[in-house]
Amino acid sequence: MTGGSTAPTADPAPGEHVLRRAADAGLRLTRARRAVVAALEACTGPTTAADLAERLTDVPISSLYRSLAVLVDAGVVARVHETEGTARFELAEDITGHHHHLVCRSCGTVIDVRPTSSADDTIAGIVEAEAARHGFTATGHHVDIEGVCAACRTP
Amino acid sequence: MTGGSTAPTADPAPGEHVLRRAADAGLRLTRARRAVVAALEACTGPTTAADLAERLTDVPISSLYRSLAVLVDAGVVARVHETEGTARFELAEDITGHHHHLVCRSCGTVIDVRPTSSADDTIAGIVEAEAARHGFTATGHHVDIEGVCAACRTP
DNA sequence: CCTGAACTGAGACTCGTTCTCATTCTACGG
DNA sequence: CCGTAGAATGAGAACGAGTCTCAGTTCAGG
Incomplete structure (x- = not known):
């Protein structure tokens, strides 16, 4: 979906x-x-x-x-x-x-980020191959990036 | 982490x-x-x-x-x-x-899949660039692949 | 083996989420 | 524009995952 x-x-x-x-x-x-x-x-x-x-x-x-x-x-x-x-x-x-999520480990905020279409095509290709290797039919993927936002990094 | x-x-x-x-x-x-x-x-x-x-x-x-x-x-x-x-x-x-998750939309089972190290390096690179573009320092990523498992596909 | 601190177990409790049911509102036909 | 069927609402009860409390137990160091 x-x-x-x-x-x-x-x-x-x-x-x-x-x-x-x-x-x-x-x-x-x-x-x-x-x-x-x-x-x-x-x-x-x-x-x-x-x-x-x-x-x-x-x-x-x-x-x-x-x-x-x-x-x-x-x-x-x-x-x-x-x-x-x-x-x-x-x-x-x-x-x-389609977008990925950037999650701040410190404050918990989640923001959407749009991957460039070439980056996402690359990921989709990898994902599809992994799914196929395990007998799955991939219908989509979610990428969550864990990190620290600018506001939380600077006290 | x-x-x-x-x-x-x-x-x-x-x-x-x-x-x-x-x-x-x-x-x-x-x-x-x-x-x-x-x-x-x-x-x-x-x-x-x-x-x-x-x-x-x-x-x-x-x-x-x-x-x-x-x-x-x-x-x-x-x-x-x-x-x-x-x-x-x-x-x-x-x-x-490090691994990704393969989630079956039908039965809800989640299984671990190990990406090849080159595939994961590619993803890590993309992820880091996206994080940087939004002022985040990336500390890790999670990839969830949504799909239908072999058992659920065949009735 | 002894002792104190860490851990356990039973159950009460919290809080996010869903359910119930009488009442209200929406969209459609006239 | 109005009436009506049925969908949607609102208040609060109910539910379930997860947490807390506290007396009793167990672990590890001496």
């Missing part, structure tokens, strides 16, 4: 696309869902439900989780599990384009 | 190493901890606490979690978060060698 060598569509405001695709999947475009999509669009990386809840004070927690689940089901939002216990959510890769 | 271009030490039975390193870190080598290390050693990929509890019927759940936490702290066990909500544990990469 998350493309390996898929060419990313680099449009600046994907919110409308997301809502349209959700509607096409048979979903109603309610206030809560619009708000969730808008909030995800405003984030620079995968975000926790708690963080979203903080921004969306008028969306109760149960609705927030349900909206996220529905959007994940419709394929427009992805659920990602890098960090300690809590789930993180972001717009699906075929909307934002 | 999880090496990018680190050359893996490919020894077949790392259990002794693990226990020695745990002892060097000031830990007591108790029955529970030995059992946990042995169980992890017997697995072919990252394993859930529930799965370990099933194998280690004589280790109560609170002890199991505590032992895992202590071993993670000592740097001999790694905590990994690929799948739905629950944490998975495996021996640290500097014991088992």
Whole structure:
């Protein structure tokens, strides 16, 4: 589902696309869902439900989780599990384009980075070969880069 | 911490190493901890606490979690978060060698795959460049390959 | 073998997430 | 523009993974 060598569509405001695709999947475009999509669009990386809840004070927690689940089901939002216990959510890769994650070991922030297409083609090739060697059919890959961000390095 | 271009030490039975390193870190080598290390050693990929509890019927759940936490702290066990909500544990990469994860979308099984050192050097190079471009100092990377295993493909 | 500190075990507890059900809202047909 | 069926909401209960507490036990050094 998350493309390996898929060419990313680099449009600046994907919110409308997301809502349209959700509607096409048979979903109603309610206030809560619009708000969730808008909030995800405003984030620079995968975000926790708690963080979203903080921004969306008028969306109760149960609705927030349900909206996220529905959007994940419709394929427009992805659920990602890098960090300690809590789930993180972001717009699906075929909307934002394929990307890797840069995770700060110190503050836990996660930001998206777009690999150059040649770099990602290289990785996709390696990944496919490894999968094949173990009898798997690869459908995608995730690269998480662990490191320390500029802000955390300088005290 | 999880090496990018680190050359893996490919020894077949790392259990002794693990226990020695745990002892060097000031830990007591108790029955529970030995059992946990042995169980992890017997697995072919990252394993859930529930799965370990099933194998280690004589280790109560609170002890199991505590032992895992202590071993993670000592740097001999790694905590990994690929799948739905629950944490998975495996021996640290500097014991088992650097590896990627092959995750079956259908049955959820995770198996370790060792990249060839040239393949991993290539990936490490790409990763480092991406990190640098965003002001990060990369300390390691994780590659998760999503796919369908041979068993799930054939009904 | 003795002692103190580290560790264990049972269960209470926390917190992220999901479920339930009565009420409300959306989208569609008229 | 309005009525209606059914999808979606909201509040809170419920659930499950993981953590904490504390009295009792075990390990390792002397």
